[in-house]
Amino acid sequence: MKYSEYPYERIDLDKFKNKIELMINDFSNAESAEKQIKIIQEYQEIQKEYHSFGSIAHLNYARNTKDKKAIEENKFYNEVGPEVAAIDNKFTKAINSSKFKKNLLEKFGDHYFELISMELKSFDSKLVKLMKEENELRNNYRSLLAGAEIEYKGETLNLTGLSPYMQDTDRKTRKEAYTLMNDFFKKNEQELDSIFDKLVKLRNEKAKILKFDNFIPLGYLNMNRSDYGSAEVSEYRKQIVKHVVPLVNKINQKRKDILGYNEMFVYDTLYFKEGNPKPKGGVDFQVQQAKTMYSELSEETKDFFNMMIDEELMDLDNRAGKSGGGFCTSFPSLERPYIFANFNGTDHDVTVLTHEAGHAFQCYQSRKQPINRYLWPTYEACEIHSMSMEFLTWDWMHLFFKEDTEKFLFKHIAGSLAFLPYGALVDHFQHWVYENPNATAKERKSQWLELEKIYQPGKNYDDLDFLKNGGFWQKQAHIYEMPFYYIDYTLAQVCAFQFWIRMQEDRESAWQDYLNLCKAGGSMSFLDLVKLANIKSPFDPKVFEEVANKINNWLNNNKL
Ligand SMILES: [Zn+2]
Numbered sequence: 009m010k011y012s013e014y015p016y017e018r019i020d021l022d023k024f025k026n027k028i029e030l031m032i033n034d035f036s037n038a039e040s041a042e043k044q045i046k047i048i049q050e051y052q053e054i055q056k057e058y059h060s061f062g063s064i065a066h067l068n069y070a071r072n073t074k075d076k077k078a079i080e081e082n083k084f085y086n087e088v089g090p091e092v093a094a095i096d097n098k099f100t101k102a103i104n105s106s107k108f109k110k111n112l113l114e115k116f117g118d119h120y121f122e123l124i125s126m127e128l129k130s131f132d133s134k135l136v137k138l139m140k141e142e143n144e145l146r147n148n149y150r151s152l153l154a155g156a157e158i159e160y161k162g163e164t165l166n167l168t169g170l171s172p173y174m175q176d177t178d179r180k181t182r183k184e185a186y187t188l189m190n191d192f193f194k195k196n197e198q199e200l201d202s203i204f205d206k207l208v209k210l211r212n213e214k215a216k217i218l219k220f221d222n223f224i225p226l227g228y229l230n231m232n233r234s235d236y237g238s239a240e241v242s243e244y245r246k247q248i249v250k251h252v253v254p255l256v257n258k259i260n261q262k263r264k265d266i267l268g269y270n271e272m273f274v275y276d277t278l279y280f281k282e283g284n285p286k287p288k289g290g291v292d293f294q295v296q297q298a299k300t301m302y303s304e305l306s307e308e309t310k311d312f313f314n315m316m317i318d319e320e321l322m323d324l325d326n327r328a329g330k331s332g333g334g335f336c337t338s339f340p341s342l343e344r345p346y347i348f349a350n351f352n353g354t355d356h357d358v359t360v361l362t363h364e365a366g367h368a369f370q371c372y373q374s375r376k377q378p379i380n381r382y383l384w385p386t387y388e389a390c391e392i393h394s395m396s397m398e399f400l401t402w403d404w405m406h407l408f409f410k411e412d413t414e415k416f417l418f419k420h421i422a423g424s425l426a427f428l429p430y431g432a433l434v435d436h437f438q439h440w441v442y443e444n445p446n447a448t449a450k451e452r453k454s455q456w457l458e459l460e461k462i463y464q465p466g467k468n469y470d471d472l473d474f475l476k477n478g479g480f481w482q483k484q485a486h487i488y489e490m491p492f493y494y495i496d497y498t499l500a501q502v503c504a505f506q507f508w509i510r511m512q513e514d515r516e517s518a519w520q521d522y523l524n525l526c527k528a529g530g531s532m533s534f535l536d537l538v539k540l541a542n543i544k545s546p547f548d549p550k551v552f553e554e555v556a557n558k559i560n561n562w563l564n565n566n567k568l
Pocket residue numbers: 363367390391394
């Protein structure tokens with residue numbers, strides 16, 4: 009079935025709730041473990057259908073944020089979300105207090121109850137009203153950014169459309185593009201500050217209702233982190249400062265030499281004088297190359313990617329009114345993933361495609377997991393699939409970049425490494441924000457600048473005033489939309505680097521471990537999945553030395 013043929017409807021909330029109330033009742037009165045297991049399984053199917061409808065509503069809206077019907081449907085599913093979460097929470101409580109808990113544990117595994125216990129700690133029906141407000145604020149932020157209409161060179165561009173100019177070979181063009189971006193944010197500064205301030209206060213209030221000191225522990229619970237806390241993350245960030253920041257400085261020095269600049273500014277995004285490598289064709293070309301690539305990589309990827317093409321499960325071009333960024337979503341009742349992206353002719357197109365294909369591939373491989381909570385793992389584990397896929401496909405990058413392949417590989421590895429300090433900065437900043445919920449907008453911005461000195465020393469905004477005054481983070485959607493979801497990318501990046509190393513040493517075993525990891529879905533915690541994949545935990549202090557060394561060697565031996 010093609011995407012356009014998928015069944016879609018609005019659930020009838022009252023009927024939906026009544027049906028689940030009855031199931032909860034049957035569950036609690038069930039006389040045997042078998043009966044309870046059967047009810048849980050039936051409930052999974054109902055939830056799968058609900059999630060598929062919700063995904064379709066969100067996706068159609070992202071595909072056209074100006075479409076009236078899409079706006080309405082998305083609004084509907086945003087609004088019912090907290091109510092459905094509340095009834096789901098009620099079922100979860102019943103499962104948690106089952107008299108057959110031992111049998112349920114045997115059937116679904118410890119991790120199921122670990123997830124349940126985190127959910128129960130992080131939810132209370134008193135939160136529903138605040139959750140709805142939070143959704144609304146998230147939407148305000150998203151629409152504000154998606155609605156950007158920037159006039160440049162005779163065109164009206166959104167922020168994604170502006171980004172190729174930010175990588176232009178002409179320094180003046182790059183600076184102009186950055187200035188336009190700077191000015192867009194400056195123009196909307198008050199609204200951006202106000203939305204964020206409301207979000208911080210609201211999240212803090214949620215934490216207080218649940219009797220936490222501040223939002224941080226709740227943020228971790230919302231991310232379903234069961235095997236590490238903020239103390240481990242804090243130590244981990246220090247490792248990045250120690251091992252990665254110096255190496256990134258070295259790379260930046262090399263870039264400066266290549267470009268022949270005395271000083272590098274934020275808009276000097278180039279790695280090469282003649283420009284960053286570009287894929288040698290548009291969307292159709294890239295999809296064709298990816299088809300070849302995935303058919304050669306493995307049998308599993310071949311079947312998977314052909315399905316994505318045949319069933320029209322990708323929307324990759326950048327259009328006016330389309331929401332920015334890239335993501336992977338899924339329709340669990342149909343057992344299919346979907347890739348959303350905004351190609352703009354830069355090398356980013358290829359990394360987005362391989363990245364999102366990594367998510368989609370995992371989602372497809374773990375589609376038969378018995379419990380919906382096991383379909384996806386926690387976010388840091390999810391990003392291992394996607395970021396490793398970026399590296400597992402290195403041997404085919406020539407299909408996209410031809411004579412510029414070496415340049416792409418250099419930029420990819422250097423960019424991935426440079427990302428670690430930035431990711432740690434975003435994380436550190438968020439810890440500060442939620443430790444100081446009453447800070448003013450100005451204080452938040454100056455704190456950002458303080459932290460930037462640690463993680464990105466030498467970052468120079470030239471005279472771009474909004475950015476120079478500490479506003480850069482306001483374009484980082486995660487900070488608004490999903491608090492504490494960011495260090496995840498760095499944790500996963502450290503795991504992906506290990507796959508990069510292993511691919512060079514023994515491709516076959518690296519692929520097999522990757523495949524096993526994908527199949528396991530979310531049936532284990534992050535650190536258990538890492539173990540399953542035969543890689544080291546990013547919290548192991550030895551990892552950084554090893555990874556930084558290998559990358560340093562690769563860069564030294566690089567022909568560029
Ligand atoms: Zn991702």
